[in-house]
Amino acid sequence: MQDTEFSPEQHKTWAELYRRQLPKIQEHASSLYLEGFEKLDLPPEHIPTLDHLNSKIPAATGWTVIRTDIRFTESDDWYRFFDRKEFLITNYMRSWEELDWTPEPDMFHDIFGHLPLFMLPEYAELQEMFAPAYLASTDDEEKENIKRLAWYSTEFGMITENGVMKGFGTGLMSGGDELTNAAEGKLEYEPFTLDNVLGKDKVMYEQHDHLYVIESLDQCKAEIAKYFDPILAGGSAGSSA
Numbered sequence: 001m002q003d004t005e006f007s008p009e010q011h012k013t014w015a016e017l018y019r020r021q022l023p024k025i026q027e028h029a030s031s032l033y034l035e036g037f038e039k040l041d042l043p044p045e046h047i048p049t050l051d052h053l054n055s056k057i058p059a060a061t062g063w064t065v066i067r068t069d070i071r072f073t074e075s076d077d078w079y080r081f082f083d084r085k086e087f088l089i090t091n092y093m094r095s096w097e098e099l100d101w102t103p104e105p106d107m108f109h110d111i112f113g114h115l116p117l118f119m120l121p122e123y124a125e126l127q128e129m130f131a132p133a134y135l136a137s138t139d140d141e142e143k144e145n146i147k148r149l150a151w152y153s154t155e156f157g158m159i160t161e162n163g164v165m166k167g168f169g170t171g172l173m174s175g176g177d178e179l180t181n182a183a184e185g186k187l188e189y190e191p192f193t194l195d196n197v198l199g200k201d202k203v204m205y206e207q208h209d210h211l212y213v214i215e216s217l218d219q220c221k222a223e224i225a226k227y228f229d230p231i232l233a234g235g236s237a238g239s240s241a
């Protein structure tokens, strides 16, 4: 597959973001993320090639990385790729002026935020729960709840490790002070449960002041399965929202 050419400015943005985020993830990211980060071995100075990513991830978990020119893939399309264990990374890179925070996910978010965790089979299992439920659902509110469960776990969840709260969600890894603020206890927190998350709108255009904490990967999977299992069995998830 042809690898995309990026400009010197885009590589410079990657390198600067990497330099800024590295000490933050080392201090505040979950051990799961850091384990995957070490295994994926992203280059500090330039945007990784697709060949690099696909020399690591498919062998680890069976997922494949695909580049797209689409800046923001709609959910229905996104989950169809997810169902084939294909993770889309956008070719869009934030501008230098947006280094600290961008509301729009860019390639730094997609690669640096998401991909390290796709080196871990136990994490890939969690991500593999979402597409079957989303694609089986025929109810718009239920689909929105599936996206909320993803948003407040894989995108912006926190996790408790040995009694310490760490960043788990990929959106926390890829920019600004959100990870530091979240891990230093500056926000409000509730346990990641269906009761707490269902019906809670995603916060997309500002930083969060309220996040949800998973106890462990297994607890997260078990909680999500409670909502997804009835959908997969052909029914609705019910009115627990």
Ligand SMILES: [Fe+2]
Binding pocket: 105, 109, 110, 113, 114, 155, 170, 171
């Ligand atoms: Fe994301």
